[in-house]
Amino acid sequence: MSVLEIRNLHASVEEREILKGVNLTLRSGEIHALMGPNGSGKSTLAYVIAGHPHYTVTEGDILIDGESILEMEPDERTKAGLFLAFQYPVAVPGVSVANFLRTAVSNVRGYTAQQTEAEGRSGVIGSNLMPMREFRKELNEKMKEYNVDPSFARRYLNDGFSGGEKKRTEVLQMAMLEPKFAIMDESDSGLDIDALRVVADGINKLATPERGFLLITHYQRLLNYVKPHYVSIFYDGRVVMTGGPEIAHMLEEKGYGWVEREFGAEAVPA
Amino acid sequence: MSVLVKEPEAIVHAVQGFSADTVRAHSAARNEPAWMLEFRLAAWRQFEAMPWPESTDEAWRRTRLTGFDLNQFTPVANAAGKVEKGELSKLLQAELNEMDSAASMVFEDSGLRNSVFHARLEDHGVIFADLQSAVQQYPDLVRKYFMTEAVKPDLNKFTALHAALWDTGAFVYVPANGRVTLPLQIILNQATAGVGGYHHTLVVTEQGAEVTVVDDLLGAKDGLQASVVELIIGAGSVVRYMNLQDFDHSAWNFLTGRAVLSRDADLRWIQVSWGSRLTKAFLDVDLMGAGGHAELLGIYFPTGDQHIDHQTLQIHRAPHCFSDLLFNGALKDKSRSVYMGVIQVHPGAQKTDAYQRNGNLILDPTARADSIPGLEIEADDVRCTHGATAAQVEEEYVFYLMARGLTRAQAERMIVQGFFQAVLDRVPVESVVHKLERVIERKIGG
Numbered sequence: 184m185s186v187l188e189i190r191n192l193h194a195s196v197e198e199r200e201i202l203k204g205v206n207l208t209l210r211s212g213e214i215h216a217l218m219g220p221n222g223s224g225k226s227t228l229a230y231v232i233a234g235h236p237h238y239t240v241t242e243g244d245i246l247i248d249g250e251s252i253l254e255m256e257p258d259e260r261t262k263a264g265l266f267l268a269f270q271y272p273v274a275v276p277g278v279s280v281a282n283f284l285r286t287a288v289s290n291v292r293g294y295t296a297q298q299t300e301a302e303g304r305s306g307v308i309g310s311n312l313m314p315m316r317e318f319r320k321e322l323n324e325k326m327k328e329y330n331v332d333p334s335f336a337r338r339y340l341n342d343g344f345s346g347g348e349k350k351r352t353e354v355l356q357m358a359m360l361e362p363k364f365a366i367m368d369e370s371d372s373g374l375d376i377d378a379l380r381v382v383a384d385g386i387n388k389l390a391t392p393e394r395g396f397l398l399i400t401h402y403q404r405l406l407n408y409v410k411p412h413y414v415s416i417f418y419d420g421r422v423v424m425t426g427g428p429e430i431a432h433m434l435e436e437k438g439y440g441w442v443e444r445e446f447g448a449e450a451v452p453a
Numbered sequence: 454m455s456v457l458v459k460e461p462e463a464i465v466h467a468v469q470g471f472s473a474d475t476v477r478a479h480s481a482a483r484n485e486p487a488w489m490l491e492f493r494l495a496a497w498r499q500f501e502a503m504p505w506p507e508s509t510d511e512a513w514r515r516t517r518l519t520g521f522d523l524n525q526f527t528p529v530a531n532a533a534g535k536v537e538k539g540e541l542s543k544l545l546q547a548e549l550n551e552m553d554s555a556a557s558m559v560f561e562d563s564g565l566r567n568s569v570f571h572a573r574l575e576d577h578g579v580i581f582a583d584l585q586s587a588v589q590q591y592p593d594l595v596r597k598y599f600m601t602e603a604v605k606p607d608l609n610k611f612t613a614l615h616a617a618l619w620d621t622g623a624f625v626y627v628p629a630n631g632r633v634t635l636p637l638q639i640i641l642n643q644a645t646a647g648v649g650g651y652h653h654t655l656v657v658t659e660q661g662a663e664v665t666v667v668d669d670l671l672g673a674k675d676g677l678q679a680s681v682v683e684l685i686i687g688a689g690s691v692v693r694y695m696n697l698q699d700f701d702h703s704a705w706n707f708l709t710g711r712a713v714l715s716r717d718a719d720l721r722w723i724q725v726s727w728g729s730r731l732t733k734a735f736l737d738v739d740l741m742g743a744g745g746h747a748e749l750l751g752i753y754f755p756t757g758d759q760h761i762d763h764q765t766l767q768i769h770r771a772p773h774c775f776s777d778l779l780f781n782g783a784l785k786d787k788s789r790s791v792y793m794g795v796i797q798v799h800p801g802a803q804k805t806d807a808y809q810r811n812g813n814l815i816l817d818p819t820a821r822a823d824s825i826p827g828l829e830i831e832a833d834d835v836r837c838t839h840g841a842t843a844a845q846v847e848e849e850y851v852f853y854l855m856a857r858g859l860t861r862a863q864a865e866r867m868i869v870q871g872f873f874q875a876v877l878d879r880v881p882v883e884s885v886v887h888k889l890e891r892v893i894e895r896k897i898g899g
């Protein structure tokens with residue numbers, strides 16, 4: 184049982200405050216949906232949790248099991264069990280999915296440290312990776328399970344992938360990295376209904392009691408397939424309301440205009 | 454026939470410095486026929502008549518010869534004589550063992566050290582000979598093609614010097630419809646420091662022939678190398694050529710290469726420039742017949758104070774030809790690269806399809822890459838595109854990879870390797886790909 188806690192988090196980019204005191208707790212086994220209008224800072228929250236160097240945390244803290252992760256590099260956070268599925272995964276030319284993922288998996292699963300100790304080798308590239316055969320086998324199995332065509336192993340990361348292919352490959356990577364906490368930033372956007380099902384199936388398979396999910400989304404659509412335990416409304420850099428799945432239905436009904444009227448600058452405090 | 458009046462060693466040692474006498478002694482030491490001596494002397498006269506490149510010459514504006522003095526080099530190296538493969542240095546043996554070749558030749562300093570034939574090339578009329586022997590054995594062929602068609606001696610100061618003093622190199626001849634499936638491997642190790650070397654590669658293929666040739670260039674500490682590559686490609690013939698230059702970082706390196714393509718010929722030329730303190734390479738593909746297909750792909754990765762300059766020319770003389778050029782380079786420290794390229798489309802070369810791209814990845818703010826692409830088009834129904842980029846390692850790529858658990862160093866390494874991948878993907882010999890990957894890794898590392 185693990186806990187990811189976001190406490191009074193303030194963050195800015197280029198002197199402009201985007202996150203204005205976010206409070207949110209995610210436990211293993213929970214699926215927590217975060218919904219909010221465009222530009223409210225959802226992706227910023229995801230990036231700040233993952234440690235994007237562009238953003239500065241000015242106040243508050245992010246903790247995994249009581250330990251602050253703010254001082255950690257992005258890769259250390261991933262090793263600590265975080266995973267961010269990007270809203271817009273970048274294409275990295277010339278870097279194949281299999282090649283990069285083998286290094287990623289080896290780091291996260293600790294092959295790097297183990298092998299070096301066991302065999303006294305150090306600094307030799309390729310000497311401390313997960314054995315190729317083992318890795319291939321697992322990758323092939325997971326590609327099948329998560330509906331990613333085997334040819335993608337050799338393709339360059341997100342290079343020329345369609346929107347749906349990118350999102351599916353993000354889910355595949357999550358399945359390989361087996362995080363404790365996954366933040367899915369609009370993994371449903373831009374997908375047709377079949378692709379949406381594939382992505383939702385993937386999330387459901389991975390939604391085990393040892394894993395917590397933060398699902399960032401605009402629509403009820405994804406939540407028809409993946410049942411959240413909690414739904415929070417995000418507005419103007421903070422969580423303004425948290426409840427059960429009924430919140431998502433209410434939002435669907437009333438629209439984000441209602442959020443604005445209720446929680447915006449002009450809103451009359453109750 | 455010239456008459457050998459002294460022992461070769463004695464002849465070379467009797468003459469010092471660059472002079473017509475050096476040329477004569479060099480030729481006599483090889484017991485060359487009179488026509489070759491005449492050829493060399495004529496080239497020497499041209500060399501003497503030509504001025505040294507000036508910074509006002511367009512080709513040399515960005516690549517200065519400051520610190521270069523011909524007299525700092527011993528004009529020609531001695532030849533050490535032939536040995537068994539097992540007596541070669543470990544490095545050379547490893548180079549030979551790595552590649553699954555049809556045949557190989559190893560040159561050290563100015564002579565052939567070792568040759569191995571795995572395939573029975575002569576049964577098929579294929580010639581793979583060291584050029585010195587070819588002059589004696591195949592005088593008609595050599596006379597016909599050697600610096601007469603592709604690269605003439607007076608093309609530039611260094612080709613003239615090369616023509617006068619050429620020493621090592623291979624002659625490859627593949628008759629009509631002959632096919633050599635495994636690569637022909639040529640290794641030059643300029644072992645002695647401070648000398649001049651003049652490596653020549655002459656490949657002639659007849660109609661429908663296929664061949665892959667790899668030139669591996671090593672050594673040349675404090676030395677000079679003025680090499681020439683000539684690829685004369687027959688109709689419908691398929692040639693894969695790799696020039697892998699990994700000289701010592703103190704070498705002055707001048708390369709002039711040109712491929713001449715007949716109708717429907719198909720060329721892929723991989724140019725790798727890892728080593729040397731300074732490289733100036735002129736690389737031309739000349740599409741003479743309709744339907745020709747030429748790919749010219751280059752990679753370079755200067756570090757320290759290295760200066761690497763490639764100047765390319767894609768000449769479309771005939772209609773319906775395709776040429777694709779891609780040069781990708783990464784730069785570290787205070788290194789410098791220059792890329793200049795022109796696509797030239799002659800009148801009548803309609804339906805030309807030509808590409809030219811140069812990408813530079815700047816890894817340190819002190820490194821600098823200049824890129825000057827150009828088009829000269831005299832036909833109207835053509836498609837030509839060119840472009841140059843210079844960029845740093847993309848921070849968003851680094852973050853993405855780190856967010857998946859790669860360390861910053863791993864992420865950067867992978868991005869740099871990925872940048873070269875567009876060329877590596879098109880290198881047709883797997884052992885060469887692995888070797889290039891290792892060098893890239895070494896260069897990224899420090």
Ligand SMILES: Nc1ncnc2c1ncn2[C@@H]1O[C@H](COP(=O)(O)OP(=O)(O)OP(=O)(O)O)[C@@H](O)[C@H]1O
Nearest residue numbers: 196197201219220221222223224225226227228237
């Ligand atoms: N790197 C950045 N540089 C400048 N401004 C930024 C940067 N990142 C985010 N912002 C700004 O912060 C605000 C919040 O952006 P963010 O992408 O977090 O919103 P979002 O809630 O994810 O929106 P969407 O629903 O459209 O994905 C926006 O006004 C955006 O322009």
Ligand SMILES: [Mg+2]
Nearest residue numbers: 225226227270
């Ligand atoms: Mg967003």
